[in-house]
Amino acid sequence: MTETMKAVLVREHGGIDKLLIEPAPRPKIRADEVLVGVRASGINHLDLWVRKGVPGHKFPLPMILGTDIAGVVVEKGELVDNVELGQRVAVMPGFARPTSEEAMSGKIHLARDYGIFGETRNGGCAEFMDAPAVNLMPMPDWMSFTDAAACPLVFLTAYTMLRKAELQPGETVLMHAAGSGVTSAGIQIAKLLGATVITTAGSDEKLVKAKALGADYTVNYRTHDFVEETKKIVGRGGVDVIFDHIGPETFAGNMKAIKWGGRIVMCGSTTGGEVPLNLRAVFFKRVSIIGSTMGPKADQLTVWKLLCQKKLKPVVDRVFPVAEVAKAHEYVESRQAFGKVVLDLAKWG
Numbered sequence: 144m145t146e147t148m149k150a151v152l153v154r155e156h157g158g159i160d161k162l163l164i165e166p167a168p169r170p171k172i173r174a175d176e177v178l179v180g181v182r183a184s185g186i187n188h189l190d191l192w193v194r195k196g197v198p199g200h201k202f203p204l205p206m207i208l209g210t211d212i213a214g215v216v217v218e219k220g221e222l223v224d225n226v227e228l229g230q231r232v233a234v235m236p237g238f239a240r241p242t243s244e245e246a247m248s249g250k251i252h253l254a255r256d257y258g259i260f261g262e263t264r265n266g267g268c269a270e271f272m273d274a275p276a277v278n279l280m281p282m283p284d285w286m287s288f289t290d291a292a293a294c295p296l297v298f299l300t301a302y303t304m305l306r307k308a309e310l311q312p313g314e315t316v317l318m319h320a321a322g323s324g325v326t327s328a329g330i331q332i333a334k335l336l337g338a339t340v341i342t343t344a345g346s347d348e349k350l351v352k353a354k355a356l357g358a359d360y361t362v363n364y365r366t367h368d369f370v371e372e373t374k375k376i377v378g379r380g381g382v383d384v385i386f387d388h389i390g391p392e393t394f395a396g397n398m399k400a401i402k403w404g405g406r407i408v409m410c411g412s413t414t415g416g417e418v419p420l421n422l423r424a425v426f427f428k429r430v431s432i433i434g435s436t437m438g439p440k441a442d443q444l445t446v447w448k449l450l451c452q453k454k455l456k457p458v459v460d461r462v463f464p465v466a467e468v469a470k471a472h473e474y475v476e477s478r479q480a481f482g483k484v485v486l487d488l489a490k491w492g
Contacts, residue, residue, distance in 0.1 A: 145169065147167065148168075149164060149166060149167070150164070150270070151207065151268040151465065152165060152205050152206060152208065153194050153205060153206050154205040155204060156194065156196030157194070157195065159472055160469075162194060162468055164466070164491070167207060167269060169271055171273070173220055174222040174223075175220055175222045175223060175275060175276055175277075176220050176273050176276060177216050177218065177219045177220065177226060177273070178216070179215065179217065179271065179272045179273075180216075181212055181213075181268070181270060181271060181272050182213055182215065182292075183212075183214070183288040183289045183292035183486065183488055183489075184211060184213075184266070184465075185210070185292040185293050185294075185295075185486075186471055186475055186485065187324065188475070189259065190208045190472070190475075191475060191476060194208070207261065208261045208268040209260065209261045209266030209269065210259055210260050210295075211234075211296050212236075212266070212272055212295075213231070213232070213233045213234070213282065213289075213291035214231075214232065214488075215230070222276075226276060226281065231281070231286075232280060233282055233447070234272070235278040235443050236296045236437070237251065237258070237299075238257070238260070238264070238274075239257040239258065243256065249441055251440055252303075252437045252438055257437075259437070260274070268488070277440075280443070282451075286451070289459060289462050292485050293485055294328075294447070294457050296324075297327075297328045297483065298328045298332075298446045299437060299438045300325050300410050301328040301329035302332055304325075304408045304410055304433075305329065305332055305333060305386070306442065307433050308384045308406045308408040310336050310383075310384050311338070312336060313337060313338070313339075314383035314384060315338065315339040315341065315382045316338050316339070316340055316341070317341045317342075317343075317373055317382045318341070318343070318358075318385075318387075319369075319386065319387045319388070320344065320388065320389060321342040321349055321350065321352070321356075321361070322349040322352070322353075322480060327356060327481065327482045327483075328455070330342060330356045331455045331456065332446070332455065334358075335449070340358045340359050341358070341360040341362065341373055341377075341382065342358045342361055343364045344363065344364070345365045348481075349481050356458070369400070370400045373400045381405060383406070384405060384406050385400065385401055385408070387408070387409050388411030389411075389413055391412070391414045391418050398428075401428070401430055403429055403430075404428070406430070406433060407431070407433065408433040408434075409433070409434055409435065410434075458482030459484075460483060460484055461474065461480065461485075462485045462486075463486055464487050464490060465486045466491065471484050
């Protein structure tokens, strides 16, 4: 057994040239962990942030990228009893000390030491990855590794967002950025919950794909005002729920499009971190603004079951060989993708 492996890692922040394919130490597992032979790794915006850096935030570098992972169990610790050698698995992306108060009460994502693979601990964009056995989700035989690697983070995030927003059957939800991984997952979940879905995107091609996922109404935000178009659909009162991760570019419009007593749930802010906010509008309209990041393991297991039952489906735009990881990052940054971009790690070139 060799002591090294190939991995995609970042040693310093910067452009595409900071993505390195280099030898790295092969992980050594603990008694409650497994070693996964990685077959596919989904790319998230988190990979881009770790590579480029985020002002005011410190990432522990060097870091092996890769948050969404699928592969085969090749080694397991003596305390592991929930998977077998050779079993095909996907990996839950978040982790924390299992004996923390939050973890033991089912709220592991609220623990102060909560982390994400590829951000606070080496990820799985490598030949092998070490992971706690409690993070493993068995894959059905029919599911491909690339499909499995497209699912964990975005479906968890979307499911938890809609659960926290208490989306009800018959309600209307406005979902921004239909082509993103989290919204392409959210559209499906909202429809499964019995809601009416209005979604936005910057191209008609993406809106056609959003319709195919179940969206009831679509708005091209480049050619139409999403507030006016939304009110044409639901009336001047507005929508019950808004699902957003854009931030400043959409926030003012969201406050106009939300109905009195409505809920705005946000998991990100890709266009910046600050918005002008009229607090009177918040309390006069009785609007709830809800922050959401990741989610508890219970939500991850629930949404994984729905995927395994084919009630939800992975949305994979393109698969790149791992040797073309730089091209994959450029493609994600171009905002051309609808759904997820995945790296195939079967061959390292």
